Amino acid sequence: MEYVLRTEGLTKSYRGNRVLNGVTMNIRRGDIYGFVGENGSGKTTVIRLITGLIYADSGEFTLFDTKSSDPAILAARARVGAIVEAPSIYLNMSAKENLLMQSGILGLHGNEERCYLTLATVGLGDLWGSKKHAGDFSLGMRQRLGIAMALLGNPEFIILDEPMNGLDPAGIVEIRELILHLNRNMGITFLISSHILTELALVATRYGIISHGRLLQEISAEELERVCHHTTDIKTTDRDALIALLSSDFDHTKMFLIENGVHIESDIDLNDVLGRVIAAGIPITDVNTRRSSIEDYYLSMIGGGRRA
Amino acid sequence: MRDLYVTDLKRILKDKLFMVTCILAGVFALITPLLNKVLFEALDMGELLGGMINAKSMLFTSLLPGDNLGLIMPILIAIVVCKDFSQGTVRNKIISGKSRAAIFLSHLLSAATVICTLMLLHALLTLGVSLCFFSYQTTTFTLSDFGYLMVSLVFEMLVYFAIATIVTFIATLAKNMGICILLYLAVTLGLSIIGAVFQVAGAFLDPSAAGYGIVEFLNALNIFTSSLIGAGTTYTAKQVLYILVSPLAITVGGTLLGIRLFAHKNLK
Structure with missing residues (x-):
């Protein structure tokens, strides 16, 4: 079994308050892993740890067979795209400029064709020539732009923290179809945290249920089908x-x-x-x-x- | 690292605050020499014009870190650096696998590039406008004066590189615009005030007095007054040492400490 991500006993505390308590989870290549938990259960903290925004107090994770303590974790992380909490976009720039900035960070300076195709993939191709700043976008458009920026580096693993937030029903359907398309046709593995469990149920192939900083269970969609x-x-x-x-x-x-x-x-x-x-x-x-x-x-x- | 630097530079140049800074640089360069001329003439102190108040003094006054653009611009650039954290766009770099050290250095180099370039252009514009009203100095401008001017500008740029280090250090670790502005103002104004006190003390103290050497030494090290740069016509080896030691210590120390602290910082 090939794993994209494995965590082992991750713990994290903020000001003495333990928010993660030995989280051990496994995400296999090709999974759409639905990460389920109540507010404050530790979902975003796990995502922040994996993406390198924060450090664990103890425990470790393995991303693409690279341990988090290994300096090569930076190279492994380059194979990941992510939206953590809210899309990280430049509000004073247009959609095109945002993607060109991200392409610069990824070392793809001036690859306008790739930027355009990525923007078109998330349904924002019409904005390519627009000078409208991202700060003036609707929440749904920002979310899609954020996904486009996460997609730009051709990641093998995409982490989406509450991707349906702020989306209208049509937007939710579009993002769901995009996730399924990327997973089925491009083999991209997903970790998706969401409060909208019924929506998650339409895409997830495996689930991780977290509560109060502990991963209670990992279950496949088929197993869940049987127990429901x-x-x-x-x-x-x-x-x-x-x-x-x-x-x-x-x-x-x-x-x-x-x-x-x-x-x-x-x-x-x-x-x-x-x-x-x-x-x-x-x-x-x-x-x-x-x-x-x-x-x-x-x-x-x-x-x-x-x-x- | 180069990718990050180019991206950060673009980010600063695209920000409205950069345009504001450019406008301020132009306005200060035009108004300061003109105001000096009008005020000194209005106060019947016209004899100082061309003597104490000349294009050379205007040039080096325009570069003072505690005055006008020298005070305002680093704050504006600090805000732009801070936005990378407050808007969360720094996450894109971390998630893309860039090291914390590279991110810090990229912020520092892009801020230093903008601050040094704008200060230099501002100073040269001030010099150009001043020459419309005053002579460069009382004596004839020689090749030696040109060399002194060039070396002085290099020294000033080192000072502004050190200031860019302070700006980046504060902006990266504070991550909050309000705190960032307050901290930078506290450092700048604090050291400017201390420098002014030392300068007054130096003027009144007898050079043979016990504390004179210490006052002179501390004042020479204070980059926010940088009283040694541009004040004469040549530099002694001792002056060069004094001029170099503070900016280099701040730049190297601030960079190493900044990278170390940022490397262990949890981000939102």
């Missing part, structure tokens, strides 16, 4: 009879009492169950079935705490 089961609420005027009937099918850990009925936390054959209830003469007043989502799973992982 259906739940069913069946309401009746004779709850005791309903419980007596269903208790032979479901153990008590899967079945909960609710007002005028039962809540079943398991995939069931609804037709079969309802057929037997009706055959037993138990009156049904309401049936409600729902599939648990990544949000439910996340909330169950962090102990029903705050919604991400």
Whole structure:
């Protein structure tokens, strides 16, 4: 298995307040790694550590097989593109000038064609000749310009911290399609932190769930699909009879009492169950079935705490 | 490193504050000699014009770090350097795998390039305008005077390189424009005031008095008064040593310390 990033026991404190507590995570080449956690859980701190903006108190990470303590980490970092918190753009410059500045930093001075193509890739090709300053752009345009700057160096690994922030619905769709395009067609690995879990679920192939500075779990999208089961609420005027009937099918850990009925936390054959209830003469007043989502799973992982 | 330097230079040249600085440089160069002429004539002190007040004195006054452009420009350039941190664009460099040392040096060299070039152009413009009103000096301008002028300008540029180091050091480590301006003003005005006090003390102290040598020594080392540069017609070896030691110590020490501190700094 080829890993783009591996972290081992990363810890970080600010003024005595521990914000990361031994984070160990693994991102494989080709992953779109959804990094999920509540506000202040440590997502951005992990990203800052990887991108070299801050230093860990202890622990280390390996980026493209280069340990963070190795001076060659700078060369490894040159293979990464990132947006950390907000796009780092020159507000007093146009989109074209921003990309030319970034091309200068990357040692690609004057490569206007590449700059134009990158700008076009994020849907801002129309701005190439515009003198409008980035400071006058909408949040969505700034976000896309930031992604263009991150893409300019042809990175193999892109880190996006809350990339959907400030985007309108159309912008969210565009960025999502761009991420999928870059991942599928160019093989770029992504680490994406986001609060919008339902949106993340549309692109992520693996997830890392972090809470209070600890990585609680890494799970693939397929595994998550398996554990996200259906739940069913069946309401009746004779709850005791309903419980007596269903208790032979479901153990008590899967079945909960609710007002005028039962809540079943398991995939069931609804037709079969309802057929037997009706055959037993138990009156049904309401049936409600729902599939648990990544949000439910996340909330169950962090102990029903705050919604991400 | 070259890539970063070119990028940082472009960033400074693109900033509105650079345009403001250029305008101020032109305005100060035009107004200062004119005001001197008008004021001294209005105060019936016209006999000083061409004597104490001449193009040479105008030139070296225009280069004083505690006066006019010498005070304002480093602050404006410090703000531009600081913007790389406050706008977060420094992240692009770090994420691209540039070393902290290269980033610091690039900030320093681009700030020094702009500060030294603008101060030099400002001084030469001041000289040109002054020559419209006054003679260069009371005596005939010789080849030796030209050599002295050139050497003096080189010394002044070393002083401004040291000031660029202070500017970069403060801007990089403060990362906040307000704190950056306050710190630079505190350093500049503090040392300018100390220099002025020493100059007055030197004028009143008997040269044979015990503390005279110390006052003279400390004043000579103070780059914010740089009283030795341009004050005479030749330089002694002792003066050259005094003139060089402070700017070089500040430049080398500030750069090494700045790189070391920046290398361990956590960034937003």
